[in-house]
Amino acid sequence: MSKSSQLFSPIELKDVSLKNRIVMSPMCMYSCIQEDGMLTSFHKTHYISRAVGQIGLIMLEASAVQMEGRISAQDLGIWSDDHVLGLKQLNEELHSYGAKTAIQLAHAGRKAELSSAIYAPSAIAFNDTFQEPLEMSQNDIDDTINAFKDGARRAAEASFDVIEIHGAHGYLINQFLSPLTNHRTDAYGGSKENRYRFLKEIIASIKTVWNAPIFVRISTDEYDNNGNSLEDILYFCSQLKEDGVDLIDCSSGGVVPATINTYPGYQLRRCETIKQDVSIATGAVGLITSGKQAEEIIQNKRADLVFIGRSLLKNPYWAKEAAAELNYDLKAPKQYIRGWK
Incomplete structure (x- = not known):
């Protein structure tokens, strides 16, 4: 083999050195049975099996920095010091x-499907089936920024190698960034500079x-003509680079209900544009299913990492399958060893 x-x-x-460019994309598992945000035996089996399968970076699913920031009541959490021990033990195995390991720090904002009160930059429901959120006060904003900081502190205590801030898919940070969901008239709304302020302060914290x-x-891409333009997105990415972010994970959609035409690599074009125009490392995600497709992305410098989601749900040993496709001798x-060839 080559x-x-x-x-x-x-x-x-x-x-941090990753042994390859393959990342397990963060995917909610809705498996916290006690609704306490704690890891279960399922999570351990789920993540460890992908590490055995030789994935370079295992990224845990969206983990809420506040209870009211859970996407669902079954989400993982990092809002309490009680979460640290289980995460640390999992990291030792991985x-x-x-x-290497990462955790995605998240807050769902108006897309939290909970029975309790939920919060957002503006009091606008996602659609007719979601509850209307409370508009966040300055105290709410400050508390949430501190919650992200505390989540990062706990991530360090749990021995994670990387943090990812979830600013996509119409969740809280994305709600501040988008004019579709942010109708504020204070320092956190209006101009793109103001809409970026919340994320900027989270990063600094x-x-x-x-x-x-x-x-x-x-x-x-927000798939709405009244949403952020590519120019706006490039501005945010430039600011992220200035603020010391190391990589932009390039997904799309979720801000408002929209019909999205998906196909293999459908999010790659903007990922490549961001990498070239902003000169920042990027991660490609979205219907990347084969070794040859992933190899092309890296070889042509369209992205620096490939994030694999559904294909890793289907096959924990996707990396081995990709290596065989590329005639690469992946160490078992x-x-x-006896069954690897």
Whole structure:
């Protein structure tokens, strides 16, 4: 087998070295049975099996920094110090297979499907089936910024290597960024500079307790002519670079209900544009299903990492399948050497 593959080449992000360019994309598992945000045995099996499968970076699903910020009552949480021990124990297992680990810090805002009160930059419901959120006061904003900082502190205590801030898919940070959902008239609304302020202050707060790589997932296209333009998105990305973000995870949609035409690599064009125009590392995501497709993305410098979602749900050993497709000799975990070929 050939030893040449850019997909399986290492990459350095600050002081963190990933053994390959494959990332397990954060995907909600809705598996916290006690509604306490705690890891369950399912989560351990789910994530460890992908580390055994030789994924370079395992990113945990959206983990709420506040209880009211859960997408659902079954979401993982990092709003309490009680969450740290289980996450740390999981990281010890993931690291033992050579994977690096990340956690996605999240707040659902108006898209929280909870029975309790929910919060957003403006009192606008997502659609007729969602409850109307309360418009956040300055105290609410300050508390949420501090909650992201506390989440980052806990992530460090739990030995994560990377933090990703969830600023996509119409969740709270995305709601501040978009004119479709942010109708505020104070310092956090109106101009794109003001709409970026909430995310800027979250990043600054996180950096007081976190020195490792920071990723931000954004929706690069809102699929609405009244939403953020590509020019606006490039402005936000430039600001993220100035504020010390290490990589932009380029997803799309979710801000308002929209019909999206999906196809293999449908989000790549804007990912590539951001990488070239802003000169920042990017992560490609969205119907990337084969080794050859992922290799092309890395070889042609369209992105620096590929985030694999549904394909990793289907096959925990997707990396091995991709390596075989590329004639690359992927080293087996010692337990599986006899059956790896």
